[in-house]
Amino acid sequence: MHVPDGFLDVPTSAATAALAAGTVAVALRQSRRELDDLTAPLAGLTACFVFAVQMMNFPVAAGTSGHLMGGALTAALVGPWTAVLCMTVVLLVQAVFFADGGLVALGTNVVLVGLVTVLVGWGLLRATTAVWSRSRTAVLAGAGLGAFLSVPAAALVFTALFAAGGVADVPVGTVAAFMTGVHGLIGLGEAAITVAVLGAVVAVRPDLVRGARHLARTGLAPRTDTGRTDTVRTDTVRTDTGRLDPTGSAR
Template structure:
């Protein structure tokens, strides 16, 4: 659902950019609370994993494909504020390096793919957790439902922005029906990927799933060679002390394999927005991307003749760049959290 330059006029694009900047600013502040010693090392990895999986377009109808948006997955794994930042980092990397998603439309894409997906998915997720039994299965089911609804939610946001600033004269009802219809189907794929990933992390490290930290299942500690339930007071501290390195390495390897190898077998059909735009004429005023001459434009490495190698190298570069930029941002936010806590502790002691 990467909106290119030219779909939405300049005034609405600017307004969306300002709204997106405000949402990112709020998320930066909120992420200070979410990026503790467990989440901080993983947030950059989550961004890189989303980048990798977004390269894996899957067929949803004749001549149409879809791909992960990632807002639901990021929000559930590392928190909603951090989730907005994760997807925003991915969109920035895609727009600047790979000419995917217009640069003047970056604010539109952040609102559609980062803000709306996170807000819708996490609201549904938390609502279901309050209604259903407190189990790991409930977390997975709630993740599925939140992800499923987040994608048509993003389609509704695009339709609203198109109604305000669309550059072509296409009846709004046709745009709404086509966008929501195809993105309901894409939402099913989003839900399956999100639930499977959340379930996999829950199976090995439930303490690393932000949305599952209230689970009643006790943490196990190894004492004298035997596993015993950790004391209630000791469980949070013990969970925080467990290394995230194995999960981080496994996740990074998975992202590199998906982007560097599996992506070659992704569907070549246009995604939901591209298909609707072509069918309804929304793309009549599309503009060439400002980074169209980038060495990585189109997810291929310039001057590398072999398509498999070119796409694989581009995917690996994208994963590496995203994890590096994301980790740098999230560790900076984490450092600010530590400084805030130190300042608060010093002030309390002084009183």
């Protein structure tokens, strides 16, 4: 979902560009605090991952296939701030290096794909684990719910922008219903892929999943005991502040 140039007028595009620039500025600072000087290589490689996965076609249902937007999945994997950076960089590369998505609309695309999907995905993941439980099932359900709703949420924000700064006199309700319906279906595919991928990563390396890091403490105790110093070292850097625990589960 890349909005090309021409859908929104110049003031709306400028406003979303300003919002996008502000978000990215905050994300750069926050991510730097989360990852220290690991930010550049890790966010860069994660952006490569998102970029590669977006090119991959998944079978969804009844012979159709779709690809991932990836905002909710990336947020669950690397945390919201780094995810915003990764999505922004992917969009920037697609717009500047591939002419995919307009240059004037870049800010709009960063807001829709980089900010809204990440916010909705991460927010629902955190809400689910807070309200329900911190189990693996809850994490996957929260991520799936977040991925499902992130797509129609982005579509709704696009509709709102189109109503505010679009050039057509359309009945907003009709367009909103249409966009929500279509993107709700797309969201189902997004949720299925997100849960499948996240489940696979949680099964092998829960310590790498920011939304499921707490699962690593009991689950992967033997691994940290076998002296994988590189993992231990990066864990110290990435663990949430206040819960610094370099050995994961020092028993």
